Amino acid sequence: MIDWAASWQRLLALAVLFVVFFWLYKNMKDTKLKRALQEQFSKLKIEREK
Structure with a gap:
């Protein structure tokens, strides 16, 4: 059951x-948010590569 x-x-x-x-x-269309998320993602990628 x-x-x-x-x-x-x-x-x-x-x-x-x-x-x-x-x-x-839906908010991804807001370029400011998109840019901020991309910056955070690139920071994470850089930290991971170290």
């Missing part, structure tokens, strides 16, 4: 994650 409480919590968590990623994707 399926534990409905656990599965509902899992579905809710997935839905929240989906909404957050969708919101971030």
Whole structure:
């Protein structure tokens, strides 16, 4: 038998994650945010290469 409480919590968590990623994707059109994220990513890459 399926534990409905656990599965509902899992579905809710997935839905929240989906909404957050969708919101971030929509905001990617804002070039300032995009540039800031790219700078953070390049910093991480540089630190990893050291």
